[in-house]
Amino acid sequence: MSRGKGKQREDLKQEDVSQAVVIADSFNVRFGPITDRKPRTLLPVANVAMLDYTLESLTSAGIQEIFVFCCHHADKIKEHISNSKFSSLTSSTVSTIVSDGCMSMGDALREIHDKSIIRSDFILIYGDVVTNANLSSLLEEHKKSKQTRGNNAVMTMVYKSCPPRHRTRCQEDDVVMALETSTNRVLHYQKVADHRKFVLPKEVLSSNNEVTLRYDLLNCQINICSPQVPSLFKDNFDYLTRDDFVRGILENEEIMGYTMYIKVIQDQYAARISNLHMYDAVSRDILSRWSYPIVPDNSFIEERSSVTYGRHNVYLSNDVTLARGCELEKSVYVGRGTSVGSNTVITNSVIGKDCRIGENVKIDGAYIWDNVTIENSCRVESSILCNGVVLYDSSHVSQGCILSWDVKVGPSITIPRGTRLKSSPDDEEDDFGEDLPEADQATKENAHHFGSRSQAYLFRLTQDPTDSDxxxxxxxxxxxxxxxxxxxxxxxxxxxxxxxxxxxxxxxxxxxxxxxxxxxxxxxxxxxxxxxxxxxxxxxxxxxxxxxxxxxxxxxxxxxxxxxxxxxxxxxxxxxxxxxxxxxxxxxxxxxxxxxxxxxxxxxxxxxxxxxxxxxxxxxxxxxxxxxxxxxxxxxxxxxxxxxxxxxxxxxxxxxxxxxxxxxxxxxxxxxxxxxxxxxxxxxxx
Amino acid sequence: MEFQPIVMAGGPGSRLSDLTVKCPKALLPIGNKPMVWYTINMLEKAGFEEAIVVVQEEHCEEIKNQLMDICAVKIRLDFFSLDDDEAGTADVLRILGEKDKIKRDILILSCDLITDVSLHNVANIHRTYDASATLLLSQLPSQYYDVPAPGVKSKKRLEKDFFGFDEKGERILFLTSEADVEESIEMKKSILRKHPCINIKTKLTDCFMYFMKKWVIDYLIEYKTISDLKGELIPHLVRKQFLKPKKSDKDLPKPDQSVIVETTKADILSFSKSEEYADEIRSMSTWIDHRGDMEDCFHCSKIRCYAYLQNEGVCLRANTLSSYSESNKQVGMGPVKRKVQKIFSALDIGKDKDVHIHPSATIKEKSQVGADCLVAEGALIGERVSIKKSVVGKHCKIEDKVKITNSVIMDHVTVKEGSNVQGSIISAHSLIGEKCDLKDCIVGNEQHVNPMGKYTNEAIVEVEKMMEI
Structure with missing residues (x-):
C-alpha cells in the first residue's frame, strides 16, 4: 500500500516497513488480585482477551512488524500468542520482547532502543486498547505531516472527542490541553483530575495568535511516534510514562525544538482499559456496538464464529441452555456451554464459557468469566467474578466487588461493596503480577467469614503507616x-x-x-x-x-x-x-x-x-x-x-x-x- | 426602535493629544469629515431615527454646529453634555441612567469607529442568544496599528486582549488583557466542563460597539465602583456569566446553624430579568446552544456575553496617531477605497469615483493629484504640485512645487512654495514656510513653521503646551 504513493524517494526508504510496539503490561496492580495469576492484557473483555483486540486492529490495519513487549507473566503472553491466529499470519509478524526488570513504559522504550529494532515511524500502543480506528491511515498521516511539521515532530497522540464526564473517559486521564488552533500542536498539557483550575502560562497566549483549550478529549493511548522517541526516553531516565515524556518535551521545547501534535478522531472508537471503571465502560461499549466491527458476533477470533446477535444487544453462543422463564433483558453476552436457570434475570452483563447459573438469580452489570457457578437465588451487582468462582445459595455480591480465581462464598451471605476476595490466604510465592514499589499484600483476615462454605480471603492494598492514607x-x-x-x-x-x-x-x-x-x-x-x-x-x-x-x-x-x-x-x-x-x-x-x-x-x-x-x-x-x-x-x-x-x-x-x-x-x-x-x-x- | 443608540463623543482623545488642543476629538477630520459623522452616518444608514450623543459641555455647540449645519445630518440627535471631563464611559452610562434617559436596550458606539460592518449582523447575534451584552470584535486593525506614527516616536505597543470563545466562536467565555496577566491564566474546571472546547484569540480588537440590555444600566446605578466600560464593565459581565445563583432559603438544609448570616446587596443576577415569556419559550423549545450534556439551554446562566467577529471589510478606531492617519488614508484611497465609498456615498466623497477632488477646488497646470487623494472644497493648488496618498482640507492653499505624500492636511492650511511634506499631520490654520522639509511630523493648530525648516519625527505644537509637559 505504501508503494502506490511512493513518489518521493526519501519517503520510500522509510515507508518500507510499518512497525508497532505493543506494551503488554500495565505496570500497576489495579486489577489485583486477579492479576496474580494472569497478566492484565490476557483478561477477557466480552470473552476475548484484551490483547487480541489490540493485535486484531494492528494486523487488520496491515502493520507488518508488531513487537509485543511483556514483563510480568511473559510466558503466558507468549503462549497465548503462539496459540492464536496471530502467530500464523503471513502479512504481519508478531514477535515478543521479554524483559523482567521493567517498571514503566519508559523502561520498555529504553529496552526497545537498546535492541534497536525501530527503523521508522511506529505505533506505540498498550496491549489493552480496544479500537476500530484505522491505524495505518493514522500512521500514514503522521509520516506525511512531517513534510510540513518538520522532522522534529516526534509524536502524534491520538485522541477521541468526547464530552467531559462521558462514561468511557478515564478519570485519571482528565487532561486539558492547549493547542495551536490551526495545526493541533500541543502547547500546554495539564492533568486536572485533582485540581479545580486549569492554569495556562501567559507565554502560550502571547506567542500564539489562536489557542484552543480542549477538555473534550478522550485519551486513546495510541501514539504515533517518530523513530527518535525511544532514544529520547533513553536520554532521560526520569521519563516513566507518556505524561512525563509530554511534559519533558514541552518544557524543553525551546532547547530541543521537538514538537508534538494530536490527532482527534471523531467517528471511530478507541479506549484503553486502564482500570476497573474502564473495564466496565469498554465492555458496555462493545456490547452496544460502538466499537463496530469489533463486536461479539463478528468472528475475528475463531471461537466466536457461533455467536448470534439478537435484539436489545443480546448475544448468545450456540450451545447455551436457557431454562424457561429466564430473562436476558439487554446488553447481555452469554458464552458457550453456559446454562441459565429459570426465573433468572440478567442485564448489562457478560457471562463466560461453561458457567452454571441457577434459578431466581439476579445479575446486573456483572462480568462473569468462565466456569463460574452461581447457585439459586443469588444476586450479583456490578462486579467481576473470575474463572472458577462459586456463589453458594442466596449469596449477594454488592457493587464493585472482585471475586478472584476460584473464590467460593456463601451460602446466604452479603459481600459488602468494593470487596476484593482471593482464594488463597497469603502468598509466600510473591507472585504478584504487575508489582509496583508499593507492592500489595494480602492480609489474612480471619475475622471475615464469607459464609460457612467459603474459601475467600480479603485482599487489600498495603497500609502504609508512614503515609497518610x-x-x-x-x-x-x-x-x-x-x-x-x-x-x-x-x-x-x-x-x-x-x-x-x-x-x-x-x-x-x-x-x-x-x-x-x-x-x-x-x-x-x-x-x-x-x-x-x-x-x-x-x-x-x-x-x-x-x-x-x-x-x-x-x-x-x-x-x-x-x-x-x-x-x-x-x-x-x-x-x-x-x-x-x-x-x-x-x-x-x-x-x-x-x-x-x-x-x-x-x-x-x-x-x-x-x-x-x-x-x-x-x-x-x-x-x-x-x-x-x-x-x-x-x-x-x-x-x-x-x-x-x-x-x-x-x-x-x-x-x-x-x-x-x-x-x-x-x-x-x-x-x-x-x-x-x-x-x-x-x-x-x- | 429596538435599541437606543448612544454615541460617546465626549472622550478627551488622550492618545491624540497633539491634535486635540484646539479641536475636540470627535471633530478631527477623517477624509475631510469630522470623525463622529461616520458613526452617526452608520446609524442613519441602519435606519435609526434618533440617537443620544454624549459630548463635553464646552464642545457641545461646536459639535452640534458641525453635524447639523455642515454635514446636514438627518437623524434626530439628542446632545447630552457632560460637565465632568473625568467621567469614564461607564460613569456616563450611569449618569444617563440616573437622568432616566435610557428607556430600552442600548447600542453604545464610540465616535472614532470607522467600519463598514452591518449593524444587523451584530444585532442578530444579540437577539439570537438573548444576550446581556454583545461586542463587535475585529481582527483587522492590527495591521494599521503597526504602521509608524507621525510625531515623536513612542515605544508604546498595542495592548493585546485575550478573548476566549466557545466552540461556535460566538460566546465570550473569558476576557482579560495581556497587561493584567502576570504569569498564567487560571480557568475553572466547571467552565471547561460546560465548554470543553475553548478558543482563545489574541489578535482581536474591541471596536467599542456594544449592544447591551437595559438592566446593565440599573446594575451600574447600584454598583458605583465600575467607571470604565471596556476595561471594567465588560470583563465584569464576562466573569459573572458563571456566577451560580445563590440558593434560595427553601433549598437550604433546614437545621443549618453553621451558615454565616449574610447581609447581601442584591447580586447581579437579580438585575438580569429576562422577558416575561423568554424562559418559558426556551424551556419548551428544542433549540439548544450546546451539546454533550443534558443541561438546559445556556446551562441556565442568566448573563451571557457574545461577540460578532468582523473578518473582512473596514474596521478602524482612530484613537491613536497612527490609526488616525491611517484611517485618513484608508478613507481616501487604498484597496478599501471602493468599499468605503459605497458606505459613505453621501455628499462629496465618491458618489462618482472620479470625484475625489471637489469641483470648487482649483488645481493649476502641471500639478499631479493622485487618484488616492481627497481634495476638499475651495482648495487652491499651485503649479507643479505633487500630492499622493493624502487628504487636503477645505480652503487650503498649496503653493507651487510643493510635494505632499502620505499626509493629512486639515482645513485652512497654507503650504508655501517648494516645501516637502511626508507622512505628517498638519492641523488647521497652520502655515508651513518656504522650502520646509517635514517628515513624520505633527503640526499643531495655528502653528507657523519657519521657512527652510527641517524636521523629522517631531511634534510642532504650542509652546505653552510643551511647557506643561
Missing part, C-alpha cells in the same frame, strides 16, 4: 467501578460549588457536604454495620471531606450532628421519647464511625460546640440535649473532662441567653459527672 483511599474510590453513578453526582455538586466560588462563602461547602453526608448515612441505614462497612462509610465520608474541602475540625461536629439529625429528617413527626430513642439508636449504631473522628480532647470540644450550635436552630434537639450528651458520654465518645470543660466556657456568640439556658439544662448532668469524677479520682488516689 489519603492517596490510597482515592485509589480505592477510583477503582470501585460499581460506584460510578455516585462519583458522578459528587462531581456534579462540586461543579456547582465552583461557580459560586467567586462570591465564595464557606457555608456553602459545608451545607452541601452536610446534605451529602446525610445521604451517605441514609444509604447505609439498612445495611448491617460491621467492620467493613464502617471502613467503607469512612472512605466515603473522607472522600466527601476532600471534595468539599471541609476542615477536619468542622468534620467532627458535622458527623455527630448528621447522625443525630438523621431520624428527624426521616420522620419529622417524631417527638420526645420516640425521637430520643431513635437518635440513641443511631448514635450507638454509628459509634465506631464517630469514634474514628472524635478522639482527642480538642475534637470532643469541637463536637460539643457544634451540637450546641445545633440546639440553637432546633428546639427538639435542645429539649433532648442533656440526654444526648449523657448517651454520648455513655458510649465513651465524650469524656467527662471535655463535657465539664465545655460547660465552663464563656458564651462564644452573641446568643448569651441560649448559652445560659443550655448550661442550665445540662447542669444536673454536669453535677453528676463532677461527682463521678471526684469519686474516681478519689479512688485513684486511694
Amino acid at each position: 489519603e492517596e490510597e483511599e482515592d485509589q480505592l474510590i477510583h477503582d470501585m467501578f460499581g460506584l460510578e453513578i455516585q462519583s458522578e453526582s459528587e462531581s456534579d455538586t462540586e461543579t456547582d460549588l465552583d461557580e459560586s466560588s467567586e462570591d465564595n462563602i464557606m457555608g456553602d461547602d459545608m451545607d452541601v457536604f452536610y446534605t451529602e453526608a446525610i445521604d451517605t448515612l441514609k444509604k447505609y441505614k439498612n445495611l448491617k454495620i460491621d467492620g467493613t462497612s464502617t471502613e467503607n462509610l469512612k472512605f466515603e465520608i473522607n472522600s466527601l471531606k476532600h471534595s468539599y474541602n471541609i476542615n477536619i475540625r468542622d468534620l467532627y461536629g458535622l458527623i455527630t450532628k448528621a447522625i443525630i439529625d438523621l431520624p428527624m429528617r426521616e420522620d419529622a413527626n417524631l417527638d420526645g421519647n420516640q425521637l430520643l430513642s431513635s437518635m440513641k439508636q443511631n448514635l450507638t449504631k454509628y459509634q465506631a464511625l464517630i469514634k474514628n473522628y472524635v478522639r482527642s480532647g480538642e475534637s470532643q470540644m469541637d463536637c460539643l460546640h457544634s451540637l450546641e450550635d445545633f440546639c440553637q436552630t432546633n428546639e427538639k434537639v435542645q429539649s433532648l440535649f442533656m440526654k444526648l450528651l449523657h448517651h454520648l458520654y455513655d458510649l465513651d465518645i465524650l469524656s467527662e473532662q471535655a463535657v465539664i470543660k465545655w460547660h465552663g466556657l464563656p458564651p462564644m456568640g452573641d446568643n448569651t441567653e441560649l448559652h445560659v439556658s443550655i448550661r442550665k439544662q445540662v447542669a444536673p448532668l454536669i453535677k453528676w459527672l463532677q461527682e463521678a469524677e471526684e469519686e474516681s479520682s478519689e479512688e485513684d488516689s486511694d
Whole structure:
C-alpha cells in the first residue's frame, strides 16, 4: 500500500516497513488480585482477551512488524500468542520482547532502543486498547505531516472527542490541553483530575495568535511516534510514562525544538482499559456496538464464529441452555456451554464459557468469566467474578466487588461493596503480577467469614503507616467501578460549588457536604454495620471531606450532628421519647464511625460546640440535649473532662441567653459527672 | 426602535493629544469629515431615527454646529453634555441612567469607529442568544496599528486582549488583557466542563460597539465602583456569566446553624430579568446552544456575553496617531477605497469615483493629484504640485512645487512654495514656510513653521503646551 504513493524517494526508504510496539503490561496492580495469576492484557473483555483486540486492529490495519513487549507473566503472553491466529499470519509478524526488570513504559522504550529494532515511524500502543480506528491511515498521516511539521515532530497522540464526564473517559486521564488552533500542536498539557483550575502560562497566549483549550478529549493511548522517541526516553531516565515524556518535551521545547501534535478522531472508537471503571465502560461499549466491527458476533477470533446477535444487544453462543422463564433483558453476552436457570434475570452483563447459573438469580452489570457457578437465588451487582468462582445459595455480591480465581462464598451471605476476595490466604510465592514499589499484600483476615462454605480471603492494598492514607483511599474510590453513578453526582455538586466560588462563602461547602453526608448515612441505614462497612462509610465520608474541602475540625461536629439529625429528617413527626430513642439508636449504631473522628480532647470540644450550635436552630434537639450528651458520654465518645470543660466556657456568640439556658439544662448532668469524677479520682488516689 | 443608540463623543482623545488642543476629538477630520459623522452616518444608514450623543459641555455647540449645519445630518440627535471631563464611559452610562434617559436596550458606539460592518449582523447575534451584552470584535486593525506614527516616536505597543470563545466562536467565555496577566491564566474546571472546547484569540480588537440590555444600566446605578466600560464593565459581565445563583432559603438544609448570616446587596443576577415569556419559550423549545450534556439551554446562566467577529471589510478606531492617519488614508484611497465609498456615498466623497477632488477646488497646470487623494472644497493648488496618498482640507492653499505624500492636511492650511511634506499631520490654520522639509511630523493648530525648516519625527505644537509637559 505504501508503494502506490511512493513518489518521493526519501519517503520510500522509510515507508518500507510499518512497525508497532505493543506494551503488554500495565505496570500497576489495579486489577489485583486477579492479576496474580494472569497478566492484565490476557483478561477477557466480552470473552476475548484484551490483547487480541489490540493485535486484531494492528494486523487488520496491515502493520507488518508488531513487537509485543511483556514483563510480568511473559510466558503466558507468549503462549497465548503462539496459540492464536496471530502467530500464523503471513502479512504481519508478531514477535515478543521479554524483559523482567521493567517498571514503566519508559523502561520498555529504553529496552526497545537498546535492541534497536525501530527503523521508522511506529505505533506505540498498550496491549489493552480496544479500537476500530484505522491505524495505518493514522500512521500514514503522521509520516506525511512531517513534510510540513518538520522532522522534529516526534509524536502524534491520538485522541477521541468526547464530552467531559462521558462514561468511557478515564478519570485519571482528565487532561486539558492547549493547542495551536490551526495545526493541533500541543502547547500546554495539564492533568486536572485533582485540581479545580486549569492554569495556562501567559507565554502560550502571547506567542500564539489562536489557542484552543480542549477538555473534550478522550485519551486513546495510541501514539504515533517518530523513530527518535525511544532514544529520547533513553536520554532521560526520569521519563516513566507518556505524561512525563509530554511534559519533558514541552518544557524543553525551546532547547530541543521537538514538537508534538494530536490527532482527534471523531467517528471511530478507541479506549484503553486502564482500570476497573474502564473495564466496565469498554465492555458496555462493545456490547452496544460502538466499537463496530469489533463486536461479539463478528468472528475475528475463531471461537466466536457461533455467536448470534439478537435484539436489545443480546448475544448468545450456540450451545447455551436457557431454562424457561429466564430473562436476558439487554446488553447481555452469554458464552458457550453456559446454562441459565429459570426465573433468572440478567442485564448489562457478560457471562463466560461453561458457567452454571441457577434459578431466581439476579445479575446486573456483572462480568462473569468462565466456569463460574452461581447457585439459586443469588444476586450479583456490578462486579467481576473470575474463572472458577462459586456463589453458594442466596449469596449477594454488592457493587464493585472482585471475586478472584476460584473464590467460593456463601451460602446466604452479603459481600459488602468494593470487596476484593482471593482464594488463597497469603502468598509466600510473591507472585504478584504487575508489582509496583508499593507492592500489595494480602492480609489474612480471619475475622471475615464469607459464609460457612467459603474459601475467600480479603485482599487489600498495603497500609502504609508512614503515609497518610489519603492517596490510597482515592485509589480505592477510583477503582470501585460499581460506584460510578455516585462519583458522578459528587462531581456534579462540586461543579456547582465552583461557580459560586467567586462570591465564595464557606457555608456553602459545608451545607452541601452536610446534605451529602446525610445521604451517605441514609444509604447505609439498612445495611448491617460491621467492620467493613464502617471502613467503607469512612472512605466515603473522607472522600466527601476532600471534595468539599471541609476542615477536619468542622468534620467532627458535622458527623455527630448528621447522625443525630438523621431520624428527624426521616420522620419529622417524631417527638420526645420516640425521637430520643431513635437518635440513641443511631448514635450507638454509628459509634465506631464517630469514634474514628472524635478522639482527642480538642475534637470532643469541637463536637460539643457544634451540637450546641445545633440546639440553637432546633428546639427538639435542645429539649433532648442533656440526654444526648449523657448517651454520648455513655458510649465513651465524650469524656467527662471535655463535657465539664465545655460547660465552663464563656458564651462564644452573641446568643448569651441560649448559652445560659443550655448550661442550665445540662447542669444536673454536669453535677453528676463532677461527682463521678471526684469519686474516681478519689479512688485513684486511694 | 429596538435599541437606543448612544454615541460617546465626549472622550478627551488622550492618545491624540497633539491634535486635540484646539479641536475636540470627535471633530478631527477623517477624509475631510469630522470623525463622529461616520458613526452617526452608520446609524442613519441602519435606519435609526434618533440617537443620544454624549459630548463635553464646552464642545457641545461646536459639535452640534458641525453635524447639523455642515454635514446636514438627518437623524434626530439628542446632545447630552457632560460637565465632568473625568467621567469614564461607564460613569456616563450611569449618569444617563440616573437622568432616566435610557428607556430600552442600548447600542453604545464610540465616535472614532470607522467600519463598514452591518449593524444587523451584530444585532442578530444579540437577539439570537438573548444576550446581556454583545461586542463587535475585529481582527483587522492590527495591521494599521503597526504602521509608524507621525510625531515623536513612542515605544508604546498595542495592548493585546485575550478573548476566549466557545466552540461556535460566538460566546465570550473569558476576557482579560495581556497587561493584567502576570504569569498564567487560571480557568475553572466547571467552565471547561460546560465548554470543553475553548478558543482563545489574541489578535482581536474591541471596536467599542456594544449592544447591551437595559438592566446593565440599573446594575451600574447600584454598583458605583465600575467607571470604565471596556476595561471594567465588560470583563465584569464576562466573569459573572458563571456566577451560580445563590440558593434560595427553601433549598437550604433546614437545621443549618453553621451558615454565616449574610447581609447581601442584591447580586447581579437579580438585575438580569429576562422577558416575561423568554424562559418559558426556551424551556419548551428544542433549540439548544450546546451539546454533550443534558443541561438546559445556556446551562441556565442568566448573563451571557457574545461577540460578532468582523473578518473582512473596514474596521478602524482612530484613537491613536497612527490609526488616525491611517484611517485618513484608508478613507481616501487604498484597496478599501471602493468599499468605503459605497458606505459613505453621501455628499462629496465618491458618489462618482472620479470625484475625489471637489469641483470648487482649483488645481493649476502641471500639478499631479493622485487618484488616492481627497481634495476638499475651495482648495487652491499651485503649479507643479505633487500630492499622493493624502487628504487636503477645505480652503487650503498649496503653493507651487510643493510635494505632499502620505499626509493629512486639515482645513485652512497654507503650504508655501517648494516645501516637502511626508507622512505628517498638519492641523488647521497652520502655515508651513518656504522650502520646509517635514517628515513624520505633527503640526499643531495655528502653528507657523519657519521657512527652510527641517524636521523629522517631531511634534510642532504650542509652546505653552510643551511647557506643561
